[in-house]
Amino acid sequence: MIKIDYTNVMAETIGERDGILREELLSFRHFVVEVHSRIQKEKEKKFYFAKLPYQDTTPIKELANEIREKFDYFVLIGIGGSSLGAEMLFQSLTDRNYNLFNKPKFFVMDNVDPEKFHAILQQIELEKTCFNVISKSGSTVETIANFAVVFEMIKEKLGDRWKEHLIFTTDPEKGFLRKFGEENGIKLLDIPKPVGGRFSVFTPVGLLPAAVVGIDIDEVLKGAKKMDLVCSVEEHVEHNPAYLIALTHYLANMRRGKTISVMMPYGERLSSFVDWYRQLWAESLGKDGLGQTPVKALGTVDQHSQIQLYRHGIRDKIITFIQIDKMEVDYKISDNIPEDISYLSGHSLHEILNKELLGTKVALIKSKVPNITIVLDKVSPYNIGMLVYLYELATGFSGYLYKVNPFDQPAVEEGKNFTYALMGREGYEEKLEEFRELYREKYKIEVQ
Amino acid sequence: MIKIDYTNVMAETIGERDGILREELLSFRHFVVEVHSRIQKEKEKKFYFAKLPYQDTTPIKELANEIREKFDYFVLIGIGGSSLGAEMLFQSLTDRNYNLFNKPKFFVMDNVDPEKFHAILQQIELEKTCFNVISKSGSTVETIANFAVVFEMIKEKLGDRWKEHLIFTTDPEKGFLRKFGEENGIKLLDIPKPVGGRFSVFTPVGLLPAAVVGIDIDEVLKGAKKMDLVCSVEEHVEHNPAYLIALTHYLANMRRGKTISVMMPYGERLSSFVDWYRQLWAESLGKDGLGQTPVKALGTVDQHSQIQLYRHGIRDKIITFIQIDKMEVDYKISDNIPEDISYLSGHSLHEILNKELLGTKVALIKSKVPNITIVLDKVSPYNIGMLVYLYELATGFSGYLYKVNPFDQPAVEEGKNFTYALMGREGYEEKLEEFRELYREKYKIEVQ
Numbered sequence: 001m002i003k004i005d006y007t008n009v010m011a012e013t014i015g016e017r018d019g020i021l022r023e024e025l026l027s028f029r030h031f032v033v034e035v036h037s038r039i040q041k042e043k044e045k046k047f048y049f050a051k052l053p054y055q056d057t058t059p060i061k062e063l064a065n066e067i068r069e070k071f072d073y074f075v076l077i078g079i080g081g082s083s084l085g086a087e088m089l090f091q092s093l094t095d096r097n098y099n100l101f102n103k104p105k106f107f108v109m110d111n112v113d114p115e116k117f118h119a120i121l122q123q124i125e126l127e128k129t130c131f132n133v134i135s136k137s138g139s140t141v142e143t144i145a146n147f148a149v150v151f152e153m154i155k156e157k158l159g160d161r162w163k164e165h166l167i168f169t170t171d172p173e174k175g176f177l178r179k180f181g182e183e184n185g186i187k188l189l190d191i192p193k194p195v196g197g198r199f200s201v202f203t204p205v206g207l208l209p210a211a212v213v214g215i216d217i218d219e220v221l222k223g224a225k226k227m228d229l230v231c232s233v234e235e236h237v238e239h240n241p242a243y244l245i246a247l248t249h250y251l252a253n254m255r256r257g258k259t260i261s262v263m264m265p266y267g268e269r270l271s272s273f274v275d276w277y278r279q280l281w282a283e284s285l286g287k288d289g290l291g292q293t294p295v296k297a298l299g300t301v302d303q304h305s306q307i308q309l310y311r312h313g314i315r316d317k318i319i320t321f322i323q324i325d326k327m328e329v330d331y332k333i334s335d336n337i338p339e340d341i342s343y344l345s346g347h348s349l350h351e352i353l354n355k356e357l358l359g360t361k362v363a364l365i366k367s368k369v370p371n372i373t374i375v376l377d378k379v380s381p382y383n384i385g386m387l388v389y390l391y392e393l394a395t396g397f398s399g400y401l402y403k404v405n406p407f408d409q410p411a412v413e414e415g416k417n418f419t420y421a422l423m424g425r426e427g428y429e430e431k432l433e434e435f436r437e438l439y440r441e442k443y444k445i446e447v448q
Numbered sequence: 449m450i451k452i453d454y455t456n457v458m459a460e461t462i463g464e465r466d467g468i469l470r471e472e473l474l475s476f477r478h479f480v481v482e483v484h485s486r487i488q489k490e491k492e493k494k495f496y497f498a499k500l501p502y503q504d505t506t507p508i509k510e511l512a513n514e515i516r517e518k519f520d521y522f523v524l525i526g527i528g529g530s531s532l533g534a535e536m537l538f539q540s541l542t543d544r545n546y547n548l549f550n551k552p553k554f555f556v557m558d559n560v561d562p563e564k565f566h567a568i569l570q571q572i573e574l575e576k577t578c579f580n581v582i583s584k585s586g587s588t589v590e591t592i593a594n595f596a597v598v599f600e601m602i603k604e605k606l607g608d609r610w611k612e613h614l615i616f617t618t619d620p621e622k623g624f625l626r627k628f629g630e631e632n633g634i635k636l637l638d639i640p641k642p643v644g645g646r647f648s649v650f651t652p653v654g655l656l657p658a659a660v661v662g663i664d665i666d667e668v669l670k671g672a673k674k675m676d677l678v679c680s681v682e683e684h685v686e687h688n689p690a691y692l693i694a695l696t697h698y699l700a701n702m703r704r705g706k707t708i709s710v711m712m713p714y715g716e717r718l719s720s721f722v723d724w725y726r727q728l729w730a731e732s733l734g735k736d737g738l739g740q741t742p743v744k745a746l747g748t749v750d751q752h753s754q755i756q757l758y759r760h761g762i763r764d765k766i767i768t769f770i771q772i773d774k775m776e777v778d779y780k781i782s783d784n785i786p787e788d789i790s791y792l793s794g795h796s797l798h799e800i801l802n803k804e805l806l807g808t809k810v811a812l813i814k815s816k817v818p819n820i821t822i823v824l825d826k827v828s829p830y831n832i833g834m835l836v837y838l839y840e841l842a843t844g845f846s847g848y849l850y851k852v853n854p855f856d857q858p859a860v861e862e863g864k865n866f867t868y869a870l871m872g873r874e875g876y877e878e879k880l881e882e883f884r885e886l887y888r889e890k891y892k893i894e895v896q
Contacts, residue, residue: 100571111716111801112804114775145795267561282761301559305528307863308860341624411755423803444451445689447678
């Protein structure tokens with residue numbers, strides 16, 4: 001079960017300067033109906049992610065079972081949209097100590113940080129490791145660089161068997177991974193053409209790693225299907241959770257100056273859900289000088305770090321809390337504690353966590369900071385499936401509100417091109433020239 | 449060595465709409481000189497953190513050695529300013545796999561998340577664990593709640609010896625921890641009166657855990673002293689790194705609309721330095737409707753998540769990159785790799801990391817996004833000591849620029865009070881009444 005409580009973004013609760021009027025929401029009625037029907041038609045194309053919950057997962061589950069039998073370590077080599085989804089499913093839906101007590105152990109090589117790379121190598125045995133290299137384009141620098149180092153290592157260590165330790169997840173036709181994989185008989189998995197990285201968690205990109213660590217991916221997709229069903233039927237913004245998330249954030253941003261969207265789960269399990277959301281929101285909508293800056297926070301920890309700012313700083317934030325009603329374990333405080341702290345007796349840690357959320361929420365209401373609460377009855381595969389689909393659709397819908405294409409990322413290329421130039425890659429000589437014109441180190445202070 | 453390159457915040461590089469004029473910096477000359485002399489005088493009071501690098505660390509080192517001999521696990525129970533400093537030193541200055549290969553293993557119980565609590569319990573043995581409970585006030589809810597559960601457990605498991613497994617770090621006179629500690633003969637460490645949580649990393653709050661995990665705390669303080677020395681001598685903003693950081697951010701914020709301060713290290717080791725900075729910047733300056741929102745990012749990972757937004761979204765950001773010139777390990781890509789990716793041959797992961805930083809920086813220059821780069825020759829205790837002191841002083845100085853008190857956090861209390869009320873704590877009956885008046889759940893969507 002997912003419940004979205006948006007009482008505290010409404011003007012009724014926090015006033016008209018910071019809150020949204022019900023009339024404003026309803027004035028978008030015709031717009032919503034029109035976009036709704038467009039989205040239904042675009043599910044074969046731009047909104048293809050909406051079809052993914054209906055796939056047959058048998059091949060993925062079979063492959064995952066093979067991997068679970070053959071390997072003790074599963075290393076995902078990928079970055080951004082190729083890693084955040086799998087990490088989110090892993091952190092949300094497996095035990096926090098999964099790698100201590102389970103196999104295959106799961107690691108992600110995303111960054112080109114040699115210390116991180118080294119730390120993962122220290123924890124695996126190459127003979128027992130499956131490397132899943134993931135890149136839609138097949139040429140992401142970080143991914144290919146990490147792969148290149150691994151490639152040398154497994155060839156040396158495993159001889160001809162190196163190919164059996166690799167799985168490539170990539171474009172069905174193009175790119176280096178596809179070509180090299182086909183030439184060498186490496187197991188290849190397709191990322192459907194119309195699906196970009198940050199919308200790919202329900203392709204093999206997210207589902208294979210999830211199945212390998214024992215997550216019930218059918219339950220995840222069942223939740224996504226349920227959310228798709230609700231959102232396909234409901235044209236009214238007050239009954240469609242995805243459109244509601246999109247429209248409240250859009251109005252908060254464009255009419256109330258809330259340029260920052262904070263997401264603050266109370267429950268560390270959902271911490272990497274926010275990393276996934278951050279990419280989705282920023283890369284999809286950060287265009288044409290528009291888009292909110294997504295900010296990651298964590299309850300209760302950030303009460304002791306960010307709440308001062310959220311209450312008394314610039315009035316530029318809308319906050320999404322995530323509340324978990326039931327947790328896997330809990331610890332109750334006994335009656336046998338010192339008198340001075342006896343007000344804690346009988347309460348449990350989880351209860352305190354949720355009371356702190358409630359206390360923080362009311363403090364924010366008093367400061368007129370708009371906030372939405374998403375309540376999950378528990379962190380289950382089904383609920384995470386709903387939540388993921390909810391935000392994917394909300395993001396797609398927001399594209400229409402902001403009048404930007406939520407499925408591209410044109411501003412990302414430039415930095416890559418300069419990097420290629422700096423690495424001396426052929427064909428980037430002009431970029432190197434441009435770099436030399438733009439880059440100076442003139443104003444500096446140095447302390448030895 | 450620390451080098452601050454601020455070429456790319458200057459109008460010369462990115463234009464006057466987004467960049468700062470040298471005249472603007474220099475126009476604060478008299479202000480800087482005046483504040484400088486005030487700060488020197490306030491080192492006995494508000495700026496007491498500036499005296500901490502000069503302390504005698506012998507007692508901390510001796511205690512740390514005792515702990516290292518007697519215990520296999522060291523658990524810090526504390527949150528916010530009581531944990532972020534120690535975690536930052538731990539993550540920056542020990543091996544990423546420290547807990548796999550070293551003793552005492554180090555854990556932090558900050559949140560009241562029962563799953564996190566449980567996961568730590570699974571990894572320790574109470575008979576071999578030292579719990580360091582840290583709270584300036586001695587009454588932080590999360591800390592005392594976690595302590596209360598631990599208290600029951602160690603009393604049951606260890607009998608009379610429970611006291612030997614506790615160290616309290618708290619106010620020298622007041623609060624529950626002080627009182628209970630004195631009554632029961634528990635080892636007590638003082639947090640000097642004038643030092644608040646987020647400025648306390650150079651007290652036993654940060655230094656004892658650091659010494660326990662084997663960090664050379666004298667080197668850390670040596671770096672801090674060096675930075676203090678430079679900043680005490682240099683009155684000119686172009687030679688004083690702390691004033692420069694403060695003034696460039698202030699001008700970017702108040703005169704160029706850069707309401708967000710992103711900190712983006714290239715090197716995962718420094719990831720928790722940003723968590724520490726986030727609290728320092730937000731809680732110190734987020735007052736009177738002012739202050740920047742600090743945002744955590746990580747290179748290269750967030751190139752694939754946030755750079756689209758930073759380049760083409762709202763023009764509200766100033767970015768601080770942190771570059772590391774030398775890392776502990778590195779991996780070079782051989783010549784023996786497939787032709788299609790041969791442009792990677794001969795490059796190392798660390799080299800690629802830093803070239804990506806350079807490429808990203810130039811892409812941001814092209815989009816006229818102001819950015820500063822802090823270069824460390826390596827991540828050493830000395831350099832981290834410099835960096836920490838640099839930001840503490842920059843924050844203190846910023847208080848004068850924004851005309852706010854950087855050492856209090858008045859907006860944090862309200863949420864706590866509502867939480868106490870919800871827990872039925874005596875004396876909070878009126879707050880409960882107020883809660884009931886303010887809190888509604890009227891607008892909701894639910895999906896089963």
